[in-house]
Amino acid sequence: MLSVTERKFIQDGISQNIRNDGRQRNDYRGVSIDQGLIPQASGSARVRVGRTDVLVGVKVEIGTPLPEHPRLGRVEFAVDFSTAATPAGAARAYEDIASDLTQALTQTLGGGPSGTGAAVDLEKLGLIEGRTCWVLHVDGLVLVSDGNVLDALGFAVKAALEDTRIPRVTVIGGTNEDDLADFEVDEDTSSALHLDMDRIPVIVTMNQVQTLT
Template sequence: MNIQEQFIKDLASKGNRNDGRKEKDYREIIIEKDVIPKAEGSARVKFGDSEVIVGVKMGVGAPFGDKPDSGVMMIGAELSPIASPDFETGPPREDSIELARVVDRGIRESKMIDLEKLCIEKGEKVWMVFIDIQIINHDGNLIDVAALAAVTALHNSKMPTYEKDVVNYEKKTKKLPVRFKPITITVAKISGKFFVDTTLEEENAMDSRVSVAIKDDGNICAVQKGGDSLTESEIHQIFDLASEKAKELRKLIN
């Protein structure tokens, strides 16, 4: 363990953080909408120095065999080497796959996108929604930043039109059929205390983390634990903290 990690752990054991925040404090959150002209919807979200752009693109393709009348949603994440000295070029690694899949589950399980409204011709043609997460600068808590950016981008997406087997990206009339605002909150455990919105330095020192996706009605719709083990009572504490913070973050989406 290096000195910085030990320093963060020592602070954490007293409930303190090296940037002066309290356990439940978020960094300054900045949300910009429609930042990418060619995308159907997009958002740039910053939590302090962590910055993510999410773009939504749409196309027409074949539905999955088991859901012939339902649109298709896909989420990918790219930990671009521009964002951190630790990111490398090459095929997606474990971290980016987990990031994409956790954000995916939060959105998919909340049934936020009304996929049945995206059917064009049953069994043949449906709209496909591609949500791509691009990390611009990595300073921790990427799951929460990406999830918030994805939900914001989807809420501001406009559908292209489909005429005579051609997608017209110039003519966007209708909004993408979305309904809820699922919020993903990651709670980290450092030295036995719980923190939200961890920085990269804090993530290097943390013991474990749990990401919880919470729907508008307060129900949870996705959970992912990472790192070391936890007791049942710790899990409940994490859920309570995540539920509390989700209410605050949901107000930021419009």
């Protein structure tokens, strides 16, 4: 909860179009993006927004589709804070924040319960209906937390997914329930599939400043 003096300071800055770090009201923090930093990942990106610093890695593996969506693949999000970004004695609070950030990414990018509205085309991640699909594990790590963390994670997720390469797979067998499927994976990275980025949004958070009473 802000004191009256702190609120007055913020509102004076708004009225004078200046922030305490010298930016104007509509000036966004500086953004830098680096991709492909984790060789073991299928895709990765590191994003700095001001002093906030986050790293996102994407791991692609073959898994099982959800029973209610047998033709769709899956995208799963997880966010954690590094020990360097967590003040002493605040680990539990930051666990709750990490959970909230995971939920925010899931709701924004993962689509609704029906499987529609997902930022990634989940149908293109399906392999054998009801049996196998691609699963994208999107893991975010907050290295430094200094504001606009959700924005930074959103930028990093988009950049990491753009960097992600899904191996081209030929399904062998598995045409009926008694026939086990096998997979032939094309090791040629030039033939790997790229995700469609058109539906993946950029996340920008905003705050509404109430009038001083």
